[in-house]
Amino acid sequence: MNQHLLDIRHICKQFGGNAAVSDVSFSVDEKQIIGLIGPNGAGKTTLFNCMTGFYPVTSGDVIFNEKKINNLRPDEVCRSGMVRTWQSVKPLASLTVMENVMIGAFSNTNSIREAEEIAIEQLQLVALTDYAGKKAGSLPIGIKKKLELARVLATRPKLLLLDEICGGLNKTETDTILAIIRDIRTNGATIVFIEHDMKAVTSLCDWIVVLNSGEKLAEGTPEEITHNPEVIAAYLGGSRHA
């Protein structure tokens, strides 16, 4: 059996008596794009937090690159090659766009010049070169989302976790982001992304995992998922399929 890049094994996360995530397992292979979907409160972001060291898991294991990483700190997870973006963007407000991306690049280099080179490269990829000198806090949301993307790409991740990278964007902005994701996919990126926009998910993903109330409801190809009656009931509109 060949090893998966990421293996989520029976993850449970409880807050007090509340199970936010219970017994969720799935795996991600290299160069795959996995969609993680589910209604609000399904536990998608909580799962991301557990995977990246922001929350300790109650039980279960996260195996990344053949190593158990669920006891690592967030920065160690990042340096091991798995990096996440934030649903509510977290720009380093008083720093410039360029400096924001450089800070991502510093996870691979100590040299200012190399960090600048990596940053310029990533800014070109997301078409933010014109904004390089602007303060990150002053930008509109669409630009901030692109900045999030450039910043995590600058860490040269093996696996990208994108948390609603298109959330709050209009159609044009969403399309630009999706085009960038397609771009990095052809370069061989592996991505897990949380998204509400079903069109985006089905058009991009090789495999979809559906969460509902903290449990894994289903997983499969986009084709299978969009025709799964349980998923349709829970996620795409429960009343029609009662």
Place this chain on the structure above:
Amino acid sequence: MNKQIAIIALMAGVAAALPLMTGENPYFTGVMISVLMMAALSSAWNILGGYAGQYSFGHAAYFGAGAYTTLIFISRFNLNPLLSIVAGIIVAGIIALITGSIVFRLRGHYFGLASIAVAEIVRLSVLNFDFTGGAQGILISDVSLWGFDLNSKNPFYYGMLIVLVVTLGITLFLRKSKTGYYLQAIREDQDAAASLGINLSFYKNKALLISAALTSVLGSLYAVYIRFIDTTAVLDLRLSIEIILTAIIGGVGTLWGPVLGAVLLVPLAEMLRSNVIGDTLVKFGIVSASSGLGIFLKENLAHAHVLVYGIITVLCILYLPKGILGLFGRGK
């Protein structure tokens, strides 16, 4: 960056020439030593508070650690003053590492409160131990270094100036280094910083260690300069607060803000203390000496410098959130 180095060199040159131009004027030199010391203290605090965004309200602990360690080593073991300063750095560093490992788990206001608690623990310990002289403090007689008499003010003027220049140099270097960028990332958003691979506690501790070491050197210099210390002089919460207010009023997170703050505030405090302001108001007939206000000024203004600091701080936070330096351009 080269421009800033030039400005630092220019400032250092002017400051170094100052005692030669003014001749023998102990009062003026004394005030200038205070200005340089507060500028350096506030700049050292700024590395942690301004760049890493960790507002320490307990920097007196490191000042006191330097002051006490140095005077204890000089008075009890007759150690060379320079080695005593190094001993002070070590003690301050140990306190910083212990503090950091515990307190940096906390964020925001909680970190500030915990830093006060640590400083108070240090103060009360010093007050109650025997080897620190307890409430009596420590008094030393004449000090000399390599046969060179340290009883005049000029050596300390230049000592403080050197520490200030070193502190500004370190700040400038840090600002354009990976560590400097990482500290600013931590200041802006700790979760984002961690998610981008920044080891929060390592970099916070690094900033604290640099800041504490510089602060302790200033404490050591001060102690040898004054030759008498007690907990009120070097470990008081008031000192920690003055360091912060100087930085806030000048401009937090900027290279020159803390220096500007000290240049403006220390002479102001000195004028209040020596009642120059009250006397001037009376002298020019703005306030009558026998009136209620005149008597009030004469009796109370001298003790009011912290109150004045407080009022200026409130005004700064309301109208100049980037400090006085923020008035000039980008405030970098």
